[in-house]
Amino acid sequence: KNEVEQSPQNLTAQEGEFITINCSYSVGISALHWLQQHPGGGIVSLFMLSSGKKKHGRLIATINIQEKHSSLHITASHPRDSAVYICAVLIIQGAQKLVFGQGTRLTINP
Amino acid sequence: DTAVSQTPKYLVTQMGNDKSIKCEQNLGHDTMYWYKQDSKKFLKIMFSYNNKELIINETVPNRFSPKSPDKAHLNLHINSLELGDSAVYFCASSLQTRIQETQYFGPGTRLLVL
Numbered sequence: 672k673n674e675v676e677q678s679p680q681n682l683t684a685q686e687g688e689f690i691t692i693n694c695s696y697s698v699g700i701s702a703l704h705w706l707q708q709h710p711g712g713g714i715v716s717l718f719m720l721s722s723g724k725k726k727h728g729r730l731i732a733t734i735n736i737q738e739k740h741s742s743l744h745i746t747a748s749h750p751r752d753s754a755v756y757i758c759a760v761l762i763i764q765g766a767q768k769l770v771f772g773q774g775t776r777l778t779i780n781p
Numbered sequence: 782d783t784a785v786s787q788t789p790k791y792l793v794t795q796m797g798n799d800k801s802i803k804c805e806q807n808l809g810h811d812t813m814y815w816y817k818q819d820s821k822k823f824l825k826i827m828f829s830y831n832n833k834e835l836i837i838n839e840t841v842p843n844r845f846s847p848k849s850p851d852k853a854h855l856n857l858h859i860n861s862l863e864l865g866d867s868a869v870y871f872c873a874s875s876l877q878t879r880i881q882e883t884q885y886f887g888p889g890t891r892l893l894v895l
Contacts, residue, residue, distance in 0.1 A: 773821070
């Protein structure tokens, strides 16, 4: 079993729908990242959070440290949001190390 | 002005060959990383360097040898390539290694071993 589990693995929705992607982890962490991998392959960091909630445009990320769970929400989804969303936890044991979930492939249909 | 750049973008080669992938960052960061993304799109850390010093080496076969000539460059040399080495390799950098920091990723190098 991976240290970081995401659900769902695949998600297809219609434009405008509210999207939620979940991430659970089983290790002690210093922070959690949400990354976006575009169809072309590039990876972009969306959020890094260690508590509470962060918002950037239509994207909202929350984390519950006690429950070892994070969610990424997309409001008013758009076809350009179609990508793979990856949860990664940051472990600092002398050095910074990211451990990744398997990713959630999101497809937004017009 | 690309922050983290990798060359080449695509690499197709025969089994048994030796190849190198180069990575450069112009962000002034101290720490650089190599990640491997397998055919199932699962990312895993391979190496991490801080100021030219190796700090993470994640049970990677010793056919893989990272080299950091200066803190802006981290190259990956692979000897005796095997079919299972086919993957996308991502370089990344962060300002420091001992605190929480956003990592910036390169565009990836798609390696196909035939």
